[in-house]
Amino acid sequence: MLALAAQNAYERYEVTSVDRTEVLRYLGYSGQPMAEELDARVDGVVARCLEVARPAGVWRVFEVAGREPAEDGRPSVQLKGAKLELIGDSMREHMEGAAAVAVMAVTAGMTVEQELRRLSLTDTVEQCIFDAAGTTTVERAADACEASIVAAAHTAGLFTNFRFSPGYGDMPLDTQPVLLAALDAQRKLGITLSKSLLMTPTKSVTAVIGLFEEPQPTSHASCKDCLCAGFCRIRAAGRPCWA
Known part of the structure; x- marks a missing residue:
């Protein structure tokens, strides 16, 4: 546990694809007819986003x-x-029985933020996409x-639950400043906070994992449908994280 708690990781992530249905869900799409031109435009904008994004994260175990x-x-x-x-x-519920807590922050990068600002002045439809x-x-x-945290926990003989972010449930949003400070996220990732x-960058996420x-x-609980499967470092060893 002590060795795990000493970890303070900075990582860059290779995100080469995203779930198109998730993009459409964030756009409010619910199965209505879509013009071929708009359908093709979505694919082009997603490809552009993946091209300019510089995903990175920091995490630490306490x-x-x-x-x-x-x-x-x-x-x-x-x-x-x-x-x-x-x-x-x-x-209290999420961390019931937890021996330690992993604290994480990730961002898609300032390059995504800059492109969003540019599109807000030139093409609002493309900006939304x-x-x-x-x-x-x-x-x-x-x-x-999260996959990195699961792998580190697995190496230490521990198990994890899912990530939980400030603002969910009754976890206060004002957890953010102290959480980011604990990770030195401003220096390492360039994440800053407004007064609100x-x-x-707005495309940033913070969370905690037990x-x-x-x-x-x-x-x-299984590899099927696990969101971390595409980044898993454990399955190749022949023993899943949940066993």
Whole structure:
């Protein structure tokens, strides 16, 4: 556990494809007829997004130091060696029994942000498509980062649950500044926060993942349909992460 907690990884990710149905979902598509020209345009914009994106991430593992309530009485999970507290009922449930917590941040890169700004001045339709493609791209980068965490946990004989981001459930969005500081994400990834706690580059994701001594039924229970499968480092060894 100590060796795992000492890890502070910076990684670049090779995202060469995304799920087109996910891009369409972010665009609000629900099966309505689509003109051939627009259909082809989606493919072109997705390809352009993948070309300009520079996906990268940082992650770090912290041992759980305690579970004392926060000053306002809300449930809280404290981490050893970090000022970061995971507050709320969602975190109490998500980290129940966790021995450690992996903290992660990923971004599709400032190049995606710059292209979005350019398109906002030149082609709003293409901007909308590119925005959806950027969201899908950074989520794939998050899958790659999660796969790295799962592999590191597996090496240490631990199991993981799924990533959970600030703003989900009752996990406060104001977790963001301390989370990013714990990862030195501004220096390493160029991620900054606005006064309203929105990240720049906007196509960025932060999350936490629990590490456990026993398998977790909520995620990574099989290789089928696992979002991390395309980046998995474990299957080649002949033993899946959930066994």
